[in-house]
Amino acid sequence: MYRVYKFILPEVRSALAKWRARAELIPNEELRKQALASIATKQFHCEGGAVYASVRLDKRDVLIPLIVAFQTISDYLDNLCDRSTSLDADDFRLLHQSMLDAVQPELPMRDYYALREDKDDGDYLRALVQTCRDCIQQLPGYASAQSEIVNLVSLYSDLQVHKHIRKERREPALLAWWEQHAADFPDIGWNEFAAATGSTLGVFQLFLSACDERLTVAETLAIKHAYFPYVCGLHILLDYLIDQEEDRAGGDLNFCNYYDGEATVIQRIGRFADEAIARVSSLPNGRFHRMIIEGLLALYLSDPKVSEQGEVRNVSKRLMKNSPLMRLFFWLNSRWIRKHMY
Known part of the structure; x- marks a missing residue:
C-alpha cells in the first residue's frame, strides 16, 4: 500500500x-x-x-x-x-x-x-x-504472453458486442456464445463465464509477467488458468452484485440476476473466491495475487451501494464473515480512500 x-x-x-x-x-x-x-x-x-x-x-x-x-x-x-x-x-x-x-x-x-x-x-x-x-x-517477454492476451481481449470484445445489442437479442446471443465454450468450463454457468470475460485483470497480470524476458509460454498458460475464469469472474460478479438496483432501474443486463435467490448468490460468489485463492496460490508471488483477491472483496463489499440494498447488504455480511485480517485491512482502507480521496 x-x-x-x-x-x-x-x-x-x-x-x-x-x-x-x-x-x-x-x-x-x-x-x-x-x-x-x-x-x-x-x-x-x-x-x-x-x-x-x-x-x-x-x-x-x-x-x-x-x-x-x-x-x-x-x-x-x-x-x-x-x-x-x-x-x-x-x-x-x-x-x-x-x-x-x-x-x-x-x-x-x-x-x-x-x-x-x-x-x-x-x-x-x-x-x-x-x-x-x-x-x-x-516488454521483453511479450512474445510468450501475446497469444493468451489476445484470447482474453477477444473474449472481452465478444461480451461487449453481445451485451449491447437489442435487449431481446442479448440473452440468446450470450447463450449461443456460451455453447461454443461450455465444454471447457463445466463447473460454471453461462452467466458466470460471461462475467469472467468482462474483467481486464488477467490481461494486466500478463502485461506484468511480460516484463520478464525469461517468461515462457507454459508460464503464460499457468497464469491464464489461474486468473480465468475465477479471479476474473469474482471481479465482475462483485461489480454486478452491487449494481443490481441501478441496473434494474436502467433496464440493463446484470449477471447476478440469473441466480435463483440470495443463498445461491452467496454460495457462488463464495465459491469463486475460494477457487480464485486456491488457483493463484500456485503462482510465483502468490501472496501478491492473494492480496488482489482480498482487495477485490474488500473494495466492492465496502461500497456505499451495498448499504442501500437490503439483499446485497445481507450477501456482503455473509461474505465478510470470518474474514482474514488482510481482507479487513483492505475493507478499512477502501472506506478511507473513498472518504478522503474522492
Missing part, C-alpha cells in the same frame, strides 16, 4: 490528466462527452489495474501508461456502447477491434468509427492504441 500511495496513484492520475486534456480537444461533441465522462467516472478502474505495476516499480514507466491507456480504451468504448443510439453489432465489433489492435502491434490500424455517425475524435482512440503498442514494444 505504501508503493500504491507513493508511486502508483499519483502517476496514474498524471497519466489520466494527459488523456483528459487530449479528450477535451475531440472535435465531435458526443465523442468528446463520452471520452471525458469515462475518465471522470471510471478513474478507479485505472487505479485498481495499475496496482499490478507495484510489483515492478522499475518497470512502472511502461506498465502504468500501458494499463491506463488500455483501460481507458475499455471504459471509453463501454460508454460509447452503453449510451449509443446505435444497436449495431458490427459497429460494436469494429469499435472493439481497437482493443485487439492495441495488443497486436503487427496489425494495421483501421477506421474504428466507420459504421457510426459520430466519427471525428481527433485521433483520440488511435493515440490510445498507439500508446499501448509503444509500451508493449518495451
Whole structure:
C-alpha cells in the first residue's frame, strides 16, 4: 500500500490528466462527452489495474501508461456502447477491434468509427492504441504472453458486442456464445463465464509477467488458468452484485440476476473466491495475487451501494464473515480512500 500511495496513484492520475486534456480537444461533441465522462467516472478502474505495476516499480514507466491507456480504451468504448443510439453489432465489433489492435502491434490500424455517425475524435482512440503498442514494444517477454492476451481481449470484445445489442437479442446471443465454450468450463454457468470475460485483470497480470524476458509460454498458460475464469469472474460478479438496483432501474443486463435467490448468490460468489485463492496460490508471488483477491472483496463489499440494498447488504455480511485480517485491512482502507480521496 505504501508503493500504491507513493508511486502508483499519483502517476496514474498524471497519466489520466494527459488523456483528459487530449479528450477535451475531440472535435465531435458526443465523442468528446463520452471520452471525458469515462475518465471522470471510471478513474478507479485505472487505479485498481495499475496496482499490478507495484510489483515492478522499475518497470512502472511502461506498465502504468500501458494499463491506463488500455483501460481507458475499455471504459471509453463501454460508454460509447452503453449510451449509443446505435444497436449495431458490427459497429460494436469494429469499435472493439481497437482493443485487439492495441495488443497486436503487427496489425494495421483501421477506421474504428466507420459504421457510426459520430466519427471525428481527433485521433483520440488511435493515440490510445498507439500508446499501448509503444509500451508493449518495451516488454521483453511479450512474445510468450501475446497469444493468451489476445484470447482474453477477444473474449472481452465478444461480451461487449453481445451485451449491447437489442435487449431481446442479448440473452440468446450470450447463450449461443456460451455453447461454443461450455465444454471447457463445466463447473460454471453461462452467466458466470460471461462475467469472467468482462474483467481486464488477467490481461494486466500478463502485461506484468511480460516484463520478464525469461517468461515462457507454459508460464503464460499457468497464469491464464489461474486468473480465468475465477479471479476474473469474482471481479465482475462483485461489480454486478452491487449494481443490481441501478441496473434494474436502467433496464440493463446484470449477471447476478440469473441466480435463483440470495443463498445461491452467496454460495457462488463464495465459491469463486475460494477457487480464485486456491488457483493463484500456485503462482510465483502468490501472496501478491492473494492480496488482489482480498482487495477485490474488500473494495466492492465496502461500497456505499451495498448499504442501500437490503439483499446485497445481507450477501456482503455473509461474505465478510470470518474474514482474514488482510481482507479487513483492505475493507478499512477502501472506506478511507473513498472518504478522503474522492
